[in-house]
Amino acid sequence: MRPTKTNGHFETLVVDDEPTNGVSGRTEVLYDTEASEALCARAPIGLLAELTHRCPLQCSYCSNPLELERVNKELTTAEWVSVMQQAGAMGILQVHLSGGEPTARKDLEEIVSAASKAGLYTNLITAAVTLTRPRLEELAKRGLDHVQISFQDVNEENAEHISAYPEGLRKKLEVAHWVTELGLPLTINAPIHRQNIHNVPRYIELAVELGAQRLEIAHVQYYGWAFLNRAALIPTYKQTMESIEFVERERERLKGVLTIDMVVPDYYAKRPKPCMGGWGKGFINITPSGKVLPCHAAETIKHLKFDNVKDRKLLDIWLNSDAFNAFRGTEWMKEPCCSCAFREIDFGGCRCQAMAITGDARNTDPACALSPYHGEMVALAHSEAGRPPKPFIYRNPRNATNAPKPEQRPLVPAE
Amino acid sequence: MMAEGTSPGRLLVTQETRPFLPAYLKLRHDTGRGRWVLLAPERILTPDETAVAVLKLCDGKRTVEEITEALAKDYAASVDVIRKDVVELLQGLADKGYVKA
Numbered sequence: 158m159r160p161t162k163t164n165g166h167f168e169t170l171v172v173d174d175e176p177t178n179g180v181s182g183r184t185e186v187l188y189d190t191e192a193s194e195a196l197c198a199r200a201p202i203g204l205l206a207e208l209t210h211r212c213p214l215q216c217s218y219c220s221n222p223l224e225l226e227r228v229n230k231e232l233t234t235a236e237w238v239s240v241m242q243q244a245g246a247m248g249i250l251q252v253h254l255s256g257g258e259p260t261a262r263k264d265l266e267e268i269v270s271a272a273s274k275a276g277l278y279t280n281l282i283t284a285a286v287t288l289t290r291p292r293l294e295e296l297a298k299r300g301l302d303h304v305q306i307s308f309q310d311v312n313e314e315n316a317e318h319i320s321a322y323p324e325g326l327r328k329k330l331e332v333a334h335w336v337t338e339l340g341l342p343l344t345i346n347a348p349i350h351r352q353n354i355h356n357v358p359r360y361i362e363l364a365v366e367l368g369a370q371r372l373e374i375a376h377v378q379y380y381g382w383a384f385l386n387r388a389a390l391i392p393t394y395k396q397t398m399e400s401i402e403f404v405e406r407e408r409e410r411l412k413g414v415l416t417i418d419m420v421v422p423d424y425y426a427k428r429p430k431p432c433m434g435g436w437g438k439g440f441i442n443i444t445p446s447g448k449v450l451p452c453h454a455a456e457t458i459k460h461l462k463f464d465n466v467k468d469r470k471l472l473d474i475w476l477n478s479d480a481f482n483a484f485r486g487t488e489w490m491k492e493p494c495c496s497c498a499f500r501e502i503d504f505g506g507c508r509c510q511a512m513a514i515t516g517d518a519r520n521t522d523p524a525c526a527l528s529p530y531h532g533e534m535v536a537l538a539h540s541e542a543g544r545p546p547k548p549f550i551y552r553n554p555r556n557a558t559n560a561p562k563p564e565q566r567p568l569v570p571a572e
Numbered sequence: 573m574m575a576e577g578t579s580p581g582r583l584l585v586t587q588e589t590r591p592f593l594p595a596y597l598k599l600r601h602d603t604g605r606g607r608w609v610l611l612a613p614e615r616i617l618t619p620d621e622t623a624v625a626v627l628k629l630c631d632g633k634r635t636v637e638e639i640t641e642a643l644a645k646d647y648a649a650s651v652d653v654i655r656k657d658v659v660e661l662l663q664g665l666a667d668k669g670y671v672k673a
Contacts, residue, residue, distance in 0.1 A: 166619060166623035166626075166661050168618045200604065200605075202616060250602070250616055251611065251614070278598060302598070302613075303614070305614075340596075342594070342596040344613055370669050371613055371669075412667045413581065413582035413666055413667040413668075413669065414581040414582060414669075415669075416668060418614075
């Protein structure tokens with residue numbers, strides 16, 4: 158969630174499903190917190206509902222946790238329906254139905270109906286490879302507002318290498334056409350990394366050809382499976398910058414035709430992203446089993462305890478749970494954050510990245526140039542990007558069971 | 573208004589344009605917060621009173637000129653000032669894909 162000024166009469170808030178939606182490659186973005194304060198003072202505005210961790214694809218950059226939740230732990234239809242009702246009643250405005258692959262739930266139709274009746278703007282985030290036309294029509298009839306389809310690459314062979322799923326591209330193109338034929342708005346999600354970054358121009362052409370409203374050039378963020386596979390995924394600094402500059406030019410050229418949102422890889426940044434627009438400020442994430450998280454990587458912070466919608470009301474969890482209050486506001490901060498002029502702008506960056514790289518979630522996100530770990534993190538990125546990519550560890554239940562551990566040696570802070 | 577952007581498919585808002593909001597945008601009154609919100613794909617816009625007044629008149633039938641005249645009855649500003657404001661507001665939204673014609 159990030160606020161941007163549209164013109165004198167509007168404030169715009171981005172309520173993306175990314176844990177990292179504070180990041181933008183957009184130059185005109187103003188980090189004006191007024192709109193965010195006005196909307197979020199009362200209640201969160203966005204809900205990411207991870208309906209299942211089942212997925213036909215096995216993408217190595219998946220943002221799901223390494224420990225995938227099993228189907229027999231998933232919330233029931235009635236429990237998800239209750240979540241949607243509670244979300245609407247407490248003032249949440251948008252819901253992202255995601256996963257895993259949300260269409261793997263046979264009761265997706267009922268969940269969409271409940272969300273729509275609760276007044277939520279309902280967004281389906283899908284890999285699309287198993288979606289049928291009758292099912293999409295039924296979802297639209299029940300009030301689905303928006304469809305986002307991920308494209309692993311614009312080249313079939315490479316898309317199969319990335320997702321370990323054959324002929325996915327052909328199927329995705331078919332579904333994308335159905336979406337626009339049904340008059341639903343379409344977003345193309347392009348997860349970008351070193352193995353497809355050369356195709357950014359073609360992604361943009363494809364989004365225009367398909368009649369998409371929106372394209373997300375989403376450079377992979379290194380959490381979950383992506384952290385594990387970082388050496389297979391992280392592009393070089395040069396590739397990253399060239400790609401960002403290209404997208405900036407295209408965005409100007411395609412104004413009014415295609416909205417391009419860009420999430421940039423923060424290993425090469427100087428300032429951290431205002432992750433989630435602030436912890437527990439505007440966004441809630443619910444896992445397939447009903448755990449309520451401030452962001453979808455939050456479980457990597459091991460000392461936090463997460464409440465479940467089966468035990469407590471969503472509003473109660475939002476207001477009172479220890480996990481949501483752990484990093485709200487600025488009280489929890491250490492130096493250099495707590496005396497920093499930007500502390501209410503970027504909130505010290507991402508807690509999960511601070512945890513993953515420095516071992517302490519209260520530290521400054523090492524993406525910040527003021528972090529004593531910053532130099533080492535940048536060096537690590539350059540070094541991994543400069544070597545040939547490691548083979549993917551695909552995201553699947555077998556690899557999840559084998560509990561792979563990221564090979565992250567502890568970094569040593571500078572003096 | 574910057575009018576140099578002539579990318580194919582870009583809507584340039586003029587007095588004759590008959591603007592409408594595509595079906596997937598939802599202009600909703602958020603009673604809990606006591607304000608209007610415009611819900612869009614992965615965006616929430618918080619229009620002010622003037623913008624809400626304009627958006628409610630965007631039905632695909634009225635022209636920008638007719639919208640301007642309607643607003644001129646309720647607002648103590650000259651038609652020229654209102655017209656300029658309406659065109660700028662709608663062009664900004666058109667460039668984000670939120671207004672069609």
